[in-house]
Amino acid sequence: MNAEPGKDVRFWRLALLLVGLLALGLAVWVVVDGTGGDWQGHQEDFFARIGVKQARVEVRQIRACTGEVDRCVSCHLGGERDELRDPKVPHPHRAHPKDMLHHQHTAQRIACSACHGGSGRALRQTAAHAMPGGTELDPLMKQPHIQASCARCHLPGAVKPADRLLAGARLYAELGCAVCHPLGAGGRGGFDYGPDLRTIGRKSLAYLKTSLSDPLANFADSTMPAFGRTFEENPEAEIDLLIFLESLVLTRPADCSQRDRSDYLLDQACASCHAGSGGKASGRFEHRCPFILARKDELRCANCHPQEIPKATRLGGGFCPRIQQERNRCSLCHEGR
Numbered sequence: 001m002n003a004e005p006g007k008d009v010r011f012w013r014l015a016l017l018l019v020g021l022l023a024l025g026l027a028v029w030v031v032v033d034g035t036g037g038d039w040q041g042h043q044e045d046f047f048a049r050i051g052v053k054q055a056r057v058e059v060r061q062i063r064a065c066t067g068e069v070d071r072c073v074s075c076h077l078g079g080e081r082d083e084l085r086d087p088k089v090p091h092p093h094r095a096h097p098k099d100m101l102h103h104q105h106t107a108q109r110i111a112c113s114a115c116h117g118g119s120g121r122a123l124r125q126t127a128a129h130a131m132p133g134g135t136e137l138d139p140l141m142k143q144p145h146i147q148a149s150c151a152r153c154h155l156p157g158a159v160k161p162a163d164r165l166l167a168g169a170r171l172y173a174e175l176g177c178a179v180c181h182p183l184g185a186g187g188r189g190g191f192d193y194g195p196d197l198r199t200i201g202r203k204s205l206a207y208l209k210t211s212l213s214d215p216l217a218n219f220a221d222s223t224m225p226a227f228g229r230t231f232e233e234n235p236e237a238e239i240d241l242l243i244f245l246e247s248l249v250l251t252r253p254a255d256c257s258q259r260d261r262s263d264y265l266l267d268q269a270c271a272s273c274h275a276g277s278g279g280k281a282s283g284r285f286e287h288r289c290p291f292i293l294a295r296k297d298e299l300r301c302a303n304c305h306p307q308e309i310p311k312a313t314r315l316g317g318g319f320c321p322r323i324q325q326e327r328n329r330c331s332l333c334h335e336g337r
């Protein structure tokens with residue numbers, strides 16, 4: 001016989017309450033942990049560091065011109081504050097190296113991930129710094145590989161702090177990669193049906209390196225020659241080429257690009273300016289194309305046309321067949337041409 005039936009009921013009520021609270025606590029923990037992480041702590045540290053007492057700790061995000069949502073600034077709040085430039089200031093609070101953010105790129109629209117890759121939405125450090133879907137540090141986080149992303153919006157060679165990218169583009173031409181992997185037409189257009197390297201998706205550096213040194217490792221019947229020896233003497237050149245390869249798979253966001261600034265000139269025959277005797281051009285125009293500049297001794301019209309530039313005879317008019325021969329190389333940088 002139970003003398004005190006109420007005691008039992010109270011016990012079970014209490015137990016139920018405890019279990020309920022536990023479940024609620026677990027749910028809250030999962031939600032907080034899923035969206036948050038250590039970003040709140042970084043924000044508190046940051047505001048303490050700059051002496052701001054009542055700042056809102058909240059997820060900060062940018063909708064970038066690349067179409068991506070970028071939350072890196074939930075932890076990285078240093079921006080371009082001069083007082084945080086000291087290398088002793090730890091990341092993520094340290095100011096950005098000069099000139100890359102607001103000065104030349106409006107941080108609001110050209111967001112961090114546009115240059116550094118990573119996973120823009122992630123709020124946990126390891127996920128944010130990794131390639132989407134992976135856990136390995138995205139190589140674009142560090143120099144010199146950051147330079148690959150400059151090609152999203154600038155032609156290789158168009159901006160100064162991207163010399164490794166330009167060197168990589170040159171190597172791609174010099175080593176004959178474009179013979180099998182042409183960048184003009186899409187798809188498997190090349191000799192030996194080499195695939196279009198713009199469509200292979202983002203790969204780890206290790207994978208790309210293996211593709212060069214031991215092509216059979218990734219494709220058992222690949223006819224690609226091995227390039228391991230090529231770089232034995234000069235490992236820096238291999239990095240240049242890898243940077244160019246990394247750049248090929250990145251998207252080219254139309255809304256924030258500077259890539260096509262001078263494209264209209266590409267459709268113009270060289271002879272429309274180089275019309276004088278010996279192909280002399282007049283006017284204040286100066287070439288910026290690093291390819292034309294690097295090869296000006298070979299491409300100088302007077303070399304082959306010492307007197308008058310011949311009259312256009314072919315269809316399309318005025319395009320020098322000798323310069324057209326170089327078209328495969330032009331498309332390394334001037335895409336789709």
Ligand code: HEC
Pocket residue numbers: 037038039042071072073074075076091092112113116117118119120121122123124125128129141142
């Ligand atoms: C949860 C906070 C957090 C988020 C979100 C975050 N970072 Fe970081 N980041 C850090 C911390 C902390 C460090 C310093 C790490 C260290 O010193 O090991 C750092 C370091 C870096 C570095 C220097 C890397 C190096 O090894 O030199 C870069 C570049 C960087 N972050 C870019 C980004 C970008 C781009 C994003 C967004 C895609 C991002 N971070 C998102 C916290 C964050």
Ligand code: HEC
Pocket residue numbers: 072073076079091096097100101105107110111112113114115116142143146161
């Ligand atoms: C236009 C491209 C660009 C954008 C946008 C950009 N960065 Fe950078 N970032 C660079 C380059 C280039 C470097 C290397 C500068 C150098 O070596 O002097 C760099 C360096 C860094 C470093 C220092 C890494 C180190 O080795 O100490 C951090 C941290 C960093 N960026 C974080 C960010 C964050 C956070 C954002 C967004 C607020 C951002 N970057 C936006 C290009 C960019």
Ligand code: HEC
Pocket residue numbers: 066104105106110114115146147149150151152153154158159160161162253256257258
């Ligand atoms: C998402 C697109 C984007 C990326 C990625 C990008 N840039 Fe830019 N960059 C621009 C735009 C757009 C401008 C012009 C800004 C303006 O006029 O306000 C610019 C301007 C510049 C300028 C000023 C000089 C000029 O010709 O106007 C330099 C230098 C520069 N970028 C260097 C770089 C480097 C180096 C990288 C790679 C680390 C890089 N950019 C990555 C879009 C980008």
Ligand code: HEC
Pocket residue numbers: 172175176177178179180181191192193194195197200208211212215218219222223224225227241245
């Ligand atoms: C003789 C033709 C040929 C030459 C020259 C050549 N490749 Fe290849 N490459 C191929 C073939 C064929 C494959 C095999 C891919 C397949 O079967 O899908 C391949 C594969 C690759 C892959 C891996 C693609 C993937 O989907 O994973 C990379 C990266 C690559 N080549 C880069 C280069 C670079 C960089 C150069 C110049 C240094 C070069 N190739 C020169 C024919 C060539």
Ligand code: HEC
Pocket residue numbers: 265268269270271272273274279280281282283284285286287292295296297299300301323
């Ligand atoms: C908008 C006008 C214009 C167009 C189009 C143009 N150029 Fe030029 N180019 C010039 C001017 C101006 C100079 C400097 C004067 C000169 O050397 O004749 C020059 C110089 C050169 C030089 C250096 C000559 C030297 O003696 O140092 C080369 C090489 C050259 N251009 C090649 C080309 C090629 C190849 C094309 C076509 C892809 C081309 N140019 C299209 C205006 C133009």
Ligand code: HEC
Pocket residue numbers: 270271272274275279298299300301302303304305309310311312313314315317318319320321322323
């Ligand atoms: C390496 C030698 C070489 C160089 C450099 C060169 N050309 Fe030519 N060009 C040729 C040859 C070969 C032909 C074809 C011969 C012919 O049709 O008379 C040709 C033909 C032409 C034609 C006639 C095309 C047609 O429709 O028939 C034009 C126009 C022309 N070149 C312009 C130029 C200009 C402008 C430059 C300098 C930017 C230049 N070429 C530099 C070799 C060269």
Ligand code: HEC
Pocket residue numbers: 155156157158159166169170258259260261262265266286287288289290291292323326327329330331332333334
């Ligand atoms: C290594 C990369 C690269 C290659 C390869 C390349 N270009 Fe360029 N080109 C550029 C850059 C960078 C610019 C300047 C873009 C700007 O400032 O907006 C440019 C600009 C031009 C212009 C505009 C006028 C000028 O000189 O600034 C013409 C015309 C041109 N290129 C023609 C060619 C032709 C023809 C070829 C192939 C024979 C070629 N390019 C190969 C990078 C390249």
